[in-house]
Amino acid sequence: MSTTPPGPAPWRAIAAGASASFVGIGLARFAYTPLLPEIVNAHWFSPSAVAYLGSANLAGYLLGALAARRVARRLGDRRALRWMMALATVGLLACSVPVSVGWFFAWRLVSGVAGGVIMVRVAGAVLPHLHGQRRGLASGAIFAGLGLGIAASGTLVPLLLTAGLSSTWIGLAALCALLTAPSWNGWPAPTAPSPAAASAPTPRAERPARSPRLALLLVEYALISMGIVPAMSFLADFVSRGLGRGSGGGSLIWIVYGLGALLGPTLYGLLGDRLGFARALLLITVVQAAALTALAFTHALPEIAVLSVVIGTLPPGVVPVVLGRVHELVPANTEAQSAAWGRATIAGALSLAVSAYLYSYVFDLTGQNHHVLFLIGAAALALALLTHLATRFLRPDTERRPAAAPAPVPAGALSE
Secondary structure, three states: OOEOOOOOOHHHHHHHHHHHHHHHHHHHHHOHHHHHHHHHHOOOOOHHHHHHHHHHHHHHHHHHHHHHHHHHHHHOHHHHHHHHHHHHHHHHHHOOOOOOHHHHHHHHHHHHHHHHHHHHHHHHHHHHHOOOOOHHHHHHHHOHHHHHHHHHHHHHHHHHHOOOHHHHHHHHHHHHHHHHHHHOOOOOOOOEOOHHHHHOOOOOOOOHHHOHHHHHHHHHHHHHHHHHHHHHHHHHHHHHHHOOOHHHHHHHHHHHHHHHHHHHHHHHHHHHHHHOHHHHHHHHHHHHHHHHHHHHOOOOHHHHHHHHHHHHOHHHHHHHHHHHHHHHHOOOOHHHHHHHHHHHHHHHHHHHHHHHHHHHHHHHHOOOOHHHHHHHHHHHHHHHHHHHHHHHHOOHHHOOOOOOOOOOOOHHHHHO
């Protein structure tokens, strides 16, 4: 008979996961974008230094994704997620003082590391403890924090900036602290195995990297991540400078984009539950490729606003769908699924980091032509679509699905 410490209600675990994604990725990454011009205007750093600092969080995110399994083994998922949220909070607070470029870069890097660890481990810490089949909706709720962070960057940051740049960073850190504190005890507790389970031989987990379908999924996710970057980085600039609508028009479109991001995770997670995650991913990729292509040829603000809502759903919304697809492809073993999801996160993070530099280079090379960037992003999504379709030529037995829904396996016990 297993000994299970009393744990939080399922809604508290989901709320803790959503808070972690909001703090570690939503605010720690996306709040920096609307602060860029203010940092330059306040003469904290030069424009070139600000662009350099913008890459620090993505680099840290990649490092965090690479180190996530090691961190979880040492601390356990519960403690790792607690301390990563605290670390992201401290990182935002430290940025309120512009000591030097090195100081700022270090703390942006640290906050990225926290976000990478959270992205890899948060789902495995919560989902195995939830009963029922609506895992897509639950994972969508967990990763809704990403969308909320994008939405907050367009609404909350401008309000905080009225109090000054340093106060804005302090306000963001205070908000993160307010979310970290109540979620501290919201994480599911590790469950001690029964004596019989403890004495039983541990089955050797299948190495998910050997699955051809999983390998193609990683490529597909990397290409989708590449397709995310143009709108995420240049949409507001496209409207404000490219179309001559000014900063007000750019801010308005960014808020609309944030609205889509807010809806994306739950909407796409529900879509995965209804259609299956493979079909949902196919449909999402087709719609997004069409929307990004249309954006490259659109100049009217109302049409751009509608397309921005659609495109905004992708960055946070694709996460629960890819996670669900990983769980479909990998045997019903929590640690094997977590390892596969870690690889997917690394593939996405590496693509984001490399693509950011690639698009910046092309932007300068083409005389700051936004349309070219959007078309390159659409081409990346088209390649992702072809990669997805290529899986149909693989042998059906390469995909292994459990005959029945597996019993929840405590993630904390496996990662301690």
